[in-house]
Amino acid sequence: MAPGTLSVTTSCPMQLVDITSLVGKVLGSQDVSEGVCYLFNPHTTAGLTINEGADPAVKDDIIAGLVKTVPLHLAYKHLEGNSPAHIMASLMGASLTVFITNKTLMLGTWQKIFFCEFDGPRNRNVHWRIIPAHL
Amino acid sequence: MAPGTLSVTTSCPMQLVDITSLVGKVLGSQDVSEGVCYLFNPHTTAGLTINEGADPAVKDDIIAGLVKTVPLHLAYKHLEGNSPAHIMASLMGASLTVFITNKTLMLGTWQKIFFCEFDGPRNRNVHWRIIPAHL
Amino acid sequence: MAPGTLSVTTSCPMQLVDITSLVGKVLGSQDVSEGVCYLFNPHTTAGLTINEGADPAVKDDIIAGLVKTVPLHLAYKHLEGNSPAHIMASLMGASLTVFITNKTLMLGTWQKIFFCEFDGPRNRNVHWRIIPAHL
Numbered sequence: 001m002a003p004g005t006l007s008v009t010t011s012c013p014m015q016l017v018d019i020t021s022l023v024g025k026v027l028g029s030q031d032v033s034e035g036v037c038y039l040f041n042p043h044t045t046a047g048l049t050i051n052e053g054a055d056p057a058v059k060d061d062i063i064a065g066l067v068k069t070v071p072l073h074l075a076y077k078h079l080e081g082n083s084p085a086h087i088m089a090s091l092m093g094a095s096l097t098v099f100i101t102n103k104t105l106m107l108g109t110w111q112k113i114f115f116c117e118f119d120g121p122r123n124r125n126v127h128w129r130i131i132p133a134h135l
Numbered sequence: 136m137a138p139g140t141l142s143v144t145t146s147c148p149m150q151l152v153d154i155t156s157l158v159g160k161v162l163g164s165q166d167v168s169e170g171v172c173y174l175f176n177p178h179t180t181a182g183l184t185i186n187e188g189a190d191p192a193v194k195d196d197i198i199a200g201l202v203k204t205v206p207l208h209l210a211y212k213h214l215e216g217n218s219p220a221h222i223m224a225s226l227m228g229a230s231l232t233v234f235i236t237n238k239t240l241m242l243g244t245w246q247k248i249f250f251c252e253f254d255g256p257r258n259r260n261v262h263w264r265i266i267p268a269h270l
Numbered sequence: 271m272a273p274g275t276l277s278v279t280t281s282c283p284m285q286l287v288d289i290t291s292l293v294g295k296v297l298g299s300q301d302v303s304e305g306v307c308y309l310f311n312p313h314t315t316a317g318l319t320i321n322e323g324a325d326p327a328v329k330d331d332i333i334a335g336l337v338k339t340v341p342l343h344l345a346y347k348h349l350e351g352n353s354p355a356h357i358m359a360s361l362m363g364a365s366l367t368v369f370i371t372n373k374t375l376m377l378g379t380w381q382k383i384f385f386c387e388f389d390g391p392r393n394r395n396v397h398w399r400i401i402p403a404h405l
Contacts, residue, residue: 001403038367042378044322050229052179057212058221065222068206071338077327086328087335094320095367097230108177133136185364187314192347193356200357203341232365243312268271
């Protein structure tokens with residue numbers, strides 16, 4: 001089970017960053033033709049999700065929808081003012097499981113892997129581990 | 136690590152389809168008594184979730200709740216008009232991890248596995264992989 | 271792949287309970303220095319999430335945000351009256367994947383693992399399985 005960490009630099013307060021090619025490069029450096037790739041986001045105001053990458057408007061719409069879904073100005077107790085970012089982080093989730101086949105990510109036609117920044121811009125990390133199908 | 140794909144046909148624009156017995160049939164065809172089963176949805180307007188299956192009203196209430204939670208008529212940029220479906224897909228998530236014990240799914244008393252259709256009706260797939268506990 | 275179950279007792283209708291140290295005790299009892307820990311919640315009105323544990327206000331804000339996000343008084347069909355709890359359960363998710371390194375959980379600086387109670391108080395369980403990196 002190979003381990004590693006990707007670096008992601010975000011440029012906006014809220015942003016979905018397509019990290020599919022970064023994860024693909026990791027696979028290219030590993031000798032695993034069939035298996036499972038786990039991704040883990042170690043930040044509490046960010047998350048990971050898989051969604052459409054063909055039309056870049058979708059990632060913007062996901063942010064727009066979350067901003068309207070999660071209350072931004074509630075009487076939150078956490079004094080840093082970023083409680084909506086913490087809530088969005090939990091809604092997206094901290095980990096992903098993606099299958100590997102033929103040394104590539106087994107994603108759907110329109111799917112891309114996104115790092116979800118909710119309190120940026122920041123330098124962020126995504127940890128990964130790969131487990132081969134045949135141990 | 137055995138791989139495969141399930142087919143799911145949905146009949147409504149938005150619908151939770153209980154796929155527990157389909158996943159159970161997969162387990163029955165595999166010789167894995169203890170392990171982990173991963174499920175992966177390759178679509179960007181659908182998801183996977185685990186929730187109550189005993190009362191079918193719950194799956195309808197989850198849809199009703201999501202429809203009221205996610206804004207349906209925002210000024211979305213994605214021109215296909217299904218941005219709410221994309222957002223719901225990310226809220227539910229694309230992958231699930233379920234334990235296997237005694238060659239069966241280790242679900243709670245009321246739990247069932249649901250394919251979440253948010254832009255149907257369509258023919259959909261769910262990929263699965265099973266990793267045995269004792270390799 | 272070692273299996274087991276943690277017990278969690280909740281004391282409120284809705285509450286995030288930090289179970290990080292309970293999971294850490296599990297790791298201490300296992301001889302796995304590198305690997306992956308899966309957590310699975312078998313309940314349909316509860317979930318699992320990873321978020322900030324340093325300031326206890328964050329977990330309260332997540333509950334407060336979810337209460338404002340999910341409609342509490344819709345014309346739900348499920349007669350038990352806890353449909354919002356079922357929806358929140360699906361929003362948080364039933365399973366988590368956490369990496370293990372040096373026999374400890376590989377969490378971010380501020381991250382803790384939380385059991386999410388949405389229909390308490392109750393006695394709850396969390397199943398776990400650990401897969402070592404070197405099998």
